[in-house]
Amino acid sequence: MITRAEAAYAGALRAFQNPMLDLLHKRHAPLVVSLLSVTFTAERPTVPVADAHTEIGDALEQLRAAGYDDSLPSGSARELCRQWADAGWLVRQVLDDDVEVYRLSAHAVGALEIAGRAGGARARVSGSRVRTMLDAVERLAQDADPDALVRMARLDAEIRRLQEELARIQRTGTVEEVDDEQLLEEAENVLHLARELPADFARVAESIKAMQRDVVTALRQDERPTGDVLREYLERAEHVMESTSEGRAFAGALRLIGDPQRLDELATQLDAVLRHRFTQRLPATQRTELREIGRRIEQGLDLVFTAQREASYVITAQVRNHDPLRDRQVDELLRDVMTGLQTWMPDARRGQAVEPLRRLPVAEVDHLRQTAGDLRPPRQPAPLTDWDDSADVDVSHDEARAWGGPHYADLAELLRGSVVGSDEIDVAAVFNAAPPGLRRPVDLLGLLELADSRGMTETGELAFVDAVRPDGSRRRFAFGGVTTLTTKDHGDEGPRR
Known part of the structure; x- marks a missing residue:
């Protein structure tokens, strides 16, 4: 025993x-x-x-x-x-x-x-420190006691105490001043609590890095499915803020930093403290510590957030690039290197030259797959078809004209016939209403040229037209909608040059 x-x-x-x-x-x-x-x-x-x-x-x-x-x-x-x-x-x-x-x-x-x-100054058993402990015990008792009647009685007593203090201030118009010695004790207690934060934040960050190392090791060992490893990591990351006192401190600071009003109140309260005369009795370093409490909280949070981002990046990269065979080869190579260094170091002298590796070792390959080449010569491509450029092609004038350029005269007549009493004509509507012989793609270009010669205005909307080729095939075009003037004092027999 x-x-x-x-x-x-x-x-x-x-x-x-x-x-x-x-x-x-x-x-x-x-x-x-x-x-x-x-x-x-x-x-x-x-x-x-x-x-x-x-x-x-x-x-x-x-x-x-x-x-x-x-x-x-x-x-x-x-x-x-x-x-x-x-x-x-x-x-x-x-x-x-x-x-x-x-x-x-x-x-x-x-x-x-x-x-x-x-x-530094020796920590004292002060009223401020005892009150902090008593307040913590009171909050612990309230959270642990589920009795509603007890909670209501405590709240009623607290309300009566606050109402009595408010009535006294309203009656007298004065606030009882606190002795400078008590304020010094409370300031030392605040500094004592603030000094614990950096180490707590650093422990949370290191616990996240430890989880990162465990996850990467588990992924490299390839003994469990990747999904199980990541699920365990997410569960640990979710409860890291609850399982340790450092994590709980970080969670509280996170709730503080997430509320801009609380941060503003903290800065205002610290300014009020530093303006009081009792702070002149504090050393300059302690006054600086009081002033920098908010910034130290932000630095600690940034440290933890950085650790979380790095862990996510490293684990994501490991999952994406995970190759069990290659990882094992790298591990074996590193172990060989460490074994070689441990063998070489005891007998090595300071400044001793190391023989460099002048060429890489030759790979030991037992057998290479062999494929016999095709001994037959490659075949020549098929000869081109003879084409007689001088041969007569039976193409009528109407067929050649159908595949030619825009019918400017017919398009101008179409524009003149589309005047209905308005000052402007929608070009897309005119083209869609035209007969099939004037709805070729080239006729759309000709119509736009004539509209431009009359004075064309963009509508800012998208217009769609269906063009018909001479062989009957259709093509849908989209362009910025335009209108043209109905003025007839234009030469509409051809495009403007």
Whole structure:
């Protein structure tokens, strides 16, 4: 049977295996905390890899110049960042514009918050903090108690208290001022709550990335149908906001950010707080933290939304391009490469030359399918049919005229006969009412030419006409409707030149 001491010790061992406590437990923890805090800020949550190496290298040189050389670790800034990434304090990722950046992991954010609180003002058991706890317990009791009569009694008591306060203010015209010490306690409590948000948001984002890795791994293993894997991912994504305290905090912040009125009220309330005289007793950093609460919420939400978009993009790309055979080949190749590196690294020296791969290995093919070619020569194409251009073709004058150009004279007579008393004539209506001999496609062009010579106006509507070719075939045309004037003082025997 495990004793209480053994259980407590085992729990402490598990706790110190957490990267957050591991960071604070290391020998060079003060250096790691200081460098990460000056490199990553609320205004700069991600830093390009090259910039981070340069800035951390400059900071190390400044510390060595100040006499801290004995307490600093050996190695370059690049090596330190790689160690921190391996330990789970930094996350390396590639943005949409192919820029590789570092960002703090949730463990690093939590460690920095703990170090900041320990190095700053000591948290006090204040009335504000106790009232926050009591309000939380009261809300918990209300949500847990389904008794309608009890709920009604509480609401009646709250209404009476508010009515009495309203009556007192209306009677006296004054509001009781709160002591500055109490306001300071409440401000410290607000800052304490706000400092927990970045780590919560980072944990939600990392839980989404963990789900992404699990889904991609399951898809690559190809042990279950793709539909089952995606269904499980959607269920986990749906409940991630309810299964953890970080997820619930994110869901609450999401409801806040989704209501513009609440955001405006938050900004107005923070402005009222910062205008009060008690804020002059707060350090400048705490006043800045109060002012930036809304922006920190927006940054945390953006971090989670970015993780969701990346997870959707990666999973979608995996589903579209999933090839089990190719994935297995890539996995085997990567394992061979890692095995080769592990074999080569122990005996390798710094700066040792590596023999490059000058040509790719030849594929080992046991058998190629062979097909015999056709030995018969290709056949020549069939000869062209002889055509005598000088031979007489029996085509009458009427047939040749039927396939010729527009009958301008007949079309002009058609326009003159279409005047019914209006100042304008619809060209499409005139063409549709014409006899079949004047409804050829070329006659439509001729009619439009004559209408243009009279003065043509566009109606802005679409007109349809049915043209008839000399062989009896029909063709339907559509064009912008036009009208022409009924004036007879035009030369209508041909088109305007």
